[in-house]
Amino acid sequence: MSELEQTPVIDRREAIRRVTVLLGGVALIGGSGLLTACENAQRRAATSQAGAGTFTATDIALLDEVAETILPETKTPGAKAAHVGAFMALMVTDTYEDRDQQIFRDGMKQLKDASFMAATPDQRLALLERLDREQKAYGETHRDDTPPAAPHYFRQIKELALLGYFTSEIGCTQAMRYRETPGRFDPCVPYTPGETAWAGHA
Amino acid sequence: MQAQNYDAIVVGSGISGGWAAKELTEKGLRVLLLERGKNIEHIKDYVNATKAPWDYPHRGRRTKAMELAYPVLKRDYPLNETNLDWWASDQESPYTEVKRFDWYRGYHVGGRSLMWGRQSYRWSDFDFEANAKDGIAIDWPIRYADIAPWYDHVERHAGISGSREQMAQLPDGQFQPAMPLNCGEDLIAGRLRQKFGGRRRIIPGRTANLTQPLPGRTKCQYRNACWLGCPFGGYFSTQSSTLPAAVATGRLTLKPFAIVTEVLYDRDKSRAKGVRVLDAVSMQTTDYTARIIFLCASTLNSTWLLLRSATDVWPGGLGSSSGELGHNLMDHHFRAGASGTLEEPRLDRKYYYGRRPTGFYIPRYRNLFGDKRVYLRGFGYQGGASRQGWSRAVAELGVGAAFKDEMAQPGPWTIGATAFGEMLPDHANRVTIDSSKKDKWGLPVLAIDCATGENEHLMRKDMMNDMAETLEAAGVKHVRTYDNGYFPGMGIHEMGTARMGRDAKTSVLNAHNQVWDAPNVFVTDGSCMASTACPNPSLTYMALTARAADFAVSELKRNNL
Numbered sequence: 001m002s003e004l005e006q007t008p009v010i011d012r013r014e015a016i017r018r019v020t021v022l023l024g025g026v027a028l029i030g031g032s033g034l035l036t037a038c039e040n041a042q043r044r045a046a047t048s049q050a051g052a053g054t055f056t057a058t059d060i061a062l063l064d065e066v067a068e069t070i071l072p073e074t075k076t077p078g079a080k081a082a083h084v085g086a087f088m089a090l091m092v093t094d095t096y097e098d099r100d101q102q103i104f105r106d107g108m109k110q111l112k113d114a115s116f117m118a119a120t121p122d123q124r125l126a127l128l129e130r131l132d133r134e135q136k137a138y139g140e141t142h143r144d145d146t147p148p149a150a151p152h153y154f155r156q157i158k159e160l161a162l163l164g165y166f167t168s169e170i171g172c173t174q175a176m177r178y179r180e181t182p183g184r185f186d187p188c189v190p191y192t193p194g195e196t197a198w199a200g201h202a
Numbered sequence: 203m204q205a206q207n208y209d210a211i212v213v214g215s216g217i218s219g220g221w222a223a224k225e226l227t228e229k230g231l232r233v234l235l236l237e238r239g240k241n242i243e244h245i246k247d248y249v250n251a252t253k254a255p256w257d258y259p260h261r262g263r264r265t266k267a268m269e270l271a272y273p274v275l276k277r278d279y280p281l282n283e284t285n286l287d288w289w290a291s292d293q294e295s296p297y298t299e300v301k302r303f304d305w306y307r308g309y310h311v312g313g314r315s316l317m318w319g320r321q322s323y324r325w326s327d328f329d330f331e332a333n334a335k336d337g338i339a340i341d342w343p344i345r346y347a348d349i350a351p352w353y354d355h356v357e358r359h360a361g362i363s364g365s366r367e368q369m370a371q372l373p374d375g376q377f378q379p380a381m382p383l384n385c386g387e388d389l390i391a392g393r394l395r396q397k398f399g400g401r402r403r404i405i406p407g408r409t410a411n412l413t414q415p416l417p418g419r420t421k422c423q424y425r426n427a428c429w430l431g432c433p434f435g436g437y438f439s440t441q442s443s444t445l446p447a448a449v450a451t452g453r454l455t456l457k458p459f460a461i462v463t464e465v466l467y468d469r470d471k472s473r474a475k476g477v478r479v480l481d482a483v484s485m486q487t488t489d490y491t492a493r494i495i496f497l498c499a500s501t502l503n504s505t506w507l508l509l510r511s512a513t514d515v516w517p518g519g520l521g522s523s524s525g526e527l528g529h530n531l532m533d534h535h536f537r538a539g540a541s542g543t544l545e546e547p548r549l550d551r552k553y554y555y556g557r558r559p560t561g562f563y564i565p566r567y568r569n570l571f572g573d574k575r576v577y578l579r580g581f582g583y584q585g586g587a588s589r590q591g592w593s594r595a596v597a598e599l600g601v602g603a604a605f606k607d608e609m610a611q612p613g614p615w616t617i618g619a620t621a622f623g624e625m626l627p628d629h630a631n632r633v634t635i636d637s638s639k640k641d642k643w644g645l646p647v648l649a650i651d652c653a654t655g656e657n658e659h660l661m662r663k664d665m666m667n668d669m670a671e672t673l674e675a676a677g678v679k680h681v682r683t684y685d686n687g688y689f690p691g692m693g694i695h696e697m698g699t700a701r702m703g704r705d706a707k708t709s710v711l712n713a714h715n716q717v718w719d720a721p722n723v724f725v726t727d728g729s730c731m732a733s734t735a736c737p738n739p740s741l742t743y744m745a746l747t748a749r750a751a752d753f754a755v756s757e758l759k760r761n762n763l
Contacts, residue, residue, distance in 0.1 A: 071606045078606070087261075094265040128601045136599050159596050162609070166592040167261040169254065175610040176592070180252065182424040185556035188385035192551070197591055197612040201427045201557060202255040202262045202284050 055089035062108060062117060063088045067161040069124045076175045079161055082168035088160040100151060107153025132158065172199035204455070208234040210754075211477055211492040213462045213507065216313025218727040218743045219498035220444030221356065225751035226496070227451040231758075234490055235448070236460040236479060238499075239290075239309035242316065244441035248431030250284055258283050278692055280306050280317075285429050288317055294642040300651035304691035305502065311458055312440040313500065314694070317429045320410040320437050320559065321584065322362045323737035324353050324373040328570060333733050336578050339530060339627040342732045343704045343713035346373070352745035352752075359447070360438040360744065361416050363560075364408030372565040372582075372737065379413045380406040381422075385552040386544050386587030386615045387562050393676040401567050402672055407560035407584065410438035410741075418446055426557030437559070459483050461643055465495060465520055465723060467512035473763070474520075474723045480643055494722045494754050494763055498747065501728035502531075502633060505699040506648050508710075508717075508725070509635050521700060521710040521717045521725075528634055530627040530701055531652045532734045534693035538662050540669035541618025542681035544587065549615050553589060561586030564619065564672075566736050568664060577660035578626065582736045583669060585619025617678055621665035622693065624736045626657050631690070633699055652690040662688075695739055697731035715750040722763040724750045 055063075064085030071079040079085075092104050114127060135152040142149035165171045172178040178199040209231035212222045223235045241247075255261055262283045264276065274292045275281040281289070290307035297305060308314040327346040334341035350373070357376040365380040383391055383406055391404035411422040412435075419435035419442055428437045435442035448454040459482040466489060468475045476491035497504040505528055509519035521527045561584060567573065568580035590613030595605070636649035666683045673681045690696075703709020706718035711730050717723040726747040728739060757763045 070601045072603050074603045074607050076607075076610070091260065091263070094260060094267070095263060097266070125602055132599055132601050155596075158601070162592060162595050163261060163263075166609075167255040169256045171592075171610075172255060175606070178254070180254065180425070182556035185381060185422075185424045185554070185558045187382040187554050187558075188388070189553055189555050190551060191553035191612070194611065195553075196610045197589070198555070198557075199255070200591065201425055202250075202253055202258055202430075 055093070059108060060085040060089055062111060063157075065117060065124070066111060066128070066157060067165065069121070069128050070158060070161045071165045077170045079165045082165050082170040084161055084164035084168065087164035087168070088157070091160050091164070092156075096156075100156065103150060103153050104156050107157065110153070128154070166199070167202075204457070205234075206488065206490050208232050208455070208490065208492045209758075210234070210494045210496065211236065211490055212496045212498055213477065214238075214313065214497070214499035214503065214727065215311045215440055215445070215456070216308065216498065216500060216727075217315045217318070217440070217740050218500075218747045219313070219496070220315060220440030220448070221744050221747040222496040222498050222724075222726060222751055223448040223454055223456075224359075224444040225748050226494075226755065227448045227453040229751070229755040230453070231494075231755065232453045233448070233455070234492065235454060235456045236462055236477070236490075237311045237313075237456070237458045238461045238482060238503075239311070239458065241311045241456070241458040242288075242431070242441065244435070244446070245431070245433050248433060251427065251430045251433050253284075253430075274304060275306060277304050277689075278306070280694075285317060288429075295647075296639060296641060297647045298636040298639060298649035300649055301653050302689045303650040303652050304689055305650070305696070306691070306694050307500070307503075311456065312445075315439040316431055316441065318410075318439075318740060319738065320428065321563070321738040322357075322360070322364075322408050322410045322438075322741040323563075323582075324375055325349075325735045325737060325742055326371050326373055328371050328566075329733065329735035329737075332579060332735075333627070338578070338733075339629075340701070340703045340705070340708050340732060343702050343709075348713075349742070349745050349749060352749040353741065355748050356741065356744040359416075360410050360443055360741075361412045361414075361419070362408055362410055362438075362741070363406075363413040365406050367403070367405050367565075369403070369565055371567075371570055375408075377408070381409065381411065381413060381558050381560055382406060383562055384554045384558070384587060386546075386549055386589075386617060389544070389546060389549065390587065390617060390673075390676045390678065391562070394672065397675045398672075401571070402564060402668075404562045404564055407563045409560040411559050412436055416443075419443070422559065424556035424558060426559045428559050461645075462499070462507055463487070463510065463645065465497075465507065465511035465720075466491075467515060467520060467720060469512075469515050472720065474720045482643060485643070493758060494724065496747075496751070496754075497723065497725045497729075498727045501696040501699060502648060502650070504725050504727055504729045505633060506635075508700060509633075509648075510645070512720075516719070520723070521719055523719050524707055524709055526629075526701060526708060527710050528699050529629045529632045530698040530732075531631040531633060531650070531690070531696065532625045532627055532698045532731070533652075533690045534622045534695040534734060534736065534738075535625050535654055535658050535662065535688045535690075536620055536622045536665075536693055537688050538623075538665040538685040539583065539585070539618060539620040540666065540673055540681055540683040541616060542673045542678035544615035544617055545679045546615070546677075553612055562619070568668075575660075575664065577657045577664075579624035579657070579661070580736055581621040581623035581661060581665050583619040583621050585617065585669075587615060587617035589613055589615055617673065619669050621669065622695075622736055622738070623658065623661050623665055624734050625654060625690075627698055627701070627733055628655060631698075650691075654688070654690060695728070695734070697728040697734050697739060700725050700729040701732045702730045703732060714753045715746060721757075722754075724754055726750045 067079035
């Protein structure tokens with residue numbers, strides 16, 4: 001882990017990018033040094049600092065399928081192609097407090113118990129539509145709680161899936177439109193319904 | 203071996219220090235520019251400037267590890283994944299909060315000129331006369347006429363885009379063409395003209411982003427990634443604007459990792475003779491001498507340095523004879539306003555192209571032109587209209603194919619604005635040295651004791667409710683007000699603690715930013731301010747610095763320093 005921390009920024013970024021690929025189940029080709037770095041990075045990405053356990057390849061596969069059901073392939077690629085499952089695992093590990101990590105994991109267990117992976121696409125969609133209504137109702141019921149109520153797990157999943165997808169290269173450049181350097185500002189241009197949005201900068 | 207004697211020493215390389223270095227070198231002085239942190243070279247060191255959102259592992263968001271490492275910075279938006287290297291370490295540079303004070307610092311060449319918001323407004327005589335008229339604190343020793351030519355001077359070189367509006371409370375300047383309002387903003391601006399007769403007026407934000415090229419700089423490319431450093435030099439920073447000018451003279455020596463521990467004072471001559479520098483890396487100490495010294499280390503850092511200097515003569519530090527050094531700390535209070543939705547059929551088929559790095563501005567209208575409120579002074583609004591992006595999807599019900607494709611399209615138009623309000627000077631709001639705590643380099647830290655008062659609390663009600671009233675009058679729907687709370691420092695417009703004045707008994711600096719007790723020491727950053735007004739202050743620091751540099755050189759020539 002310390003080896004990764006000391007790696008120059010660009011290498012570290014590359015390592016994490018490759019880990020995303022690795023966690024997505026794609027075989028990694030590279031020298032043993034890089035492999036070691038990536039394995040370290042994988043451990044870092046997959047090991048909760050709070051000790052809430054690890055995300056296995058099976059977990060990532062589940063998250064990919066859940067995200068894909070929320071944001072499926074249409075005329076543009078879906079969440080799975082954008083490796084959103086691995087991104088969600090990284091975010092839960094690196095940004096969630098212990099309580100919220102536990103809620104997320106308990107939610108994953110509920111999805112497993114509901115045989116999400118074995119379900120047909122229509123069954124998956126029906127299940128997530130039900131959970132979406134549930135999380136929205138939960139949020140409205142607890143909107144004014146002090147201290148703030150614990151989040152509903154499907155709200156967490158939906159939020160991370162949206163963030164992961166719409167800030168991914170696929171999300172920015174295929175689902176939406178992205179210009180790194182627009183070059184000019186047109187304050188008022190015609191818009192035809194159906195045209196996609198311009199993605200923002202980081 | 204680096205020379206140890208210069209004509210002038212400038213402490214700090216941010217907005218004010220860069221201007222001091224440029225002006226003094228261009229007037230023929232050999233200048234040593236000292237910066238406590240690392241160097242950041244223009245373009246070459248903007249390592250994140252061209253990254254895409256997906257290049258960041260956490261897509262720019264903060265992690266628990268970052269929050270642990272930055273216990274102060276985490277309190278607000280500056281803590282993020284994209285430019286974390288440019289914010290000072292809370293752990294290396296701690297301070298004591300007698301009351302909560304959020305201090306967001308940039309300890310590197312360029313300082314916060316690299317990350318600033320770039321909004322650039324002139325102050326008016328309503329601002330410079332306010333203290334005298336209200337009987338608050340002390341009168342400013344200058345008026346608009348004193349600073350106006352220097353606003354002209356700095357605007358031309360820095361490059362400020364804006365529209366001419368002929369508003370007495372917000373004087374026009376030497377502007378490049380404005381970055382225009384988008385169609386949503388333009389619609390509302392028109393309705394405000396009808397409803398408020400120009401009193402509440404939406405104007406394009408005046409910003410230090412180029413709409414026309416300047417020597418060595420390309421005009422803004424509408425990337426809206428300024429806080430990562432601009433590879434085009436599209437916005438004003440030390441690196442893009444003042445430092446190259448100073449370097450071009452051949453008379454500048456820039457020294458990073460140079461922490462000034464004290465100003466060396468010669469009590470026989472009643473002048474400073476130089477500064478003592480601690481090398482932040484080697485921990486070696488070196489003295490440098492010069493005929494004049496400009497302190498531009500940022501509001502609290504310049505005062506912190508004065509508090510540590512000449513303590514054998516004045517136990518309270520250089521400039522403390524008035525009893526005002528360290529006092530009258532101020533900021534702009536903000537985070538209150540309103541927002542709503544533009545339900546206008548004519549806007550459904552309108553969009554915009556390019557990421558404009560500014561929004562609109564509504565200049566102050568309260569307590570002006572016959573208006574009288576229960577509080578003193580006023581506020582201006584910064585805001586914008588835009589079509590919602592994908593993040594609206596989080597709150598909306600929906601999953602699946604149609605939902606995904608809809609969320610990839612621009613959403614409804616929304617509009618909102620946040621007020622930035624004036625904070626009154628108060629002697630009780632102060633900084634002192636806390637000898638019980640040391641920073642990484644062994645210096646006793648600052649203790650900050652500052653709070654808002656009744657005037658600010660009363661003003662905040664208007665800051666919130668006025669915007670709702672304004673938006674509703676313009677036909678905006680679903681208007682929602684907010685006051686997200688404010689603690690001093692959050693505005694990152696800290697001002698005061700070494701105020702200018704007309705009398706050595708009540709101020710630290712005179713009308714030319716000279717320390718009364720050491721006339722060859724000039725303090726030209728935000729610490730010199732006697733009030734905050736409500737427009738953003740950086741342009742005024744630039745103008746005051748250029749003005750003081752001109753005065754310093756003329757006094758040098760007359761052998762008065």
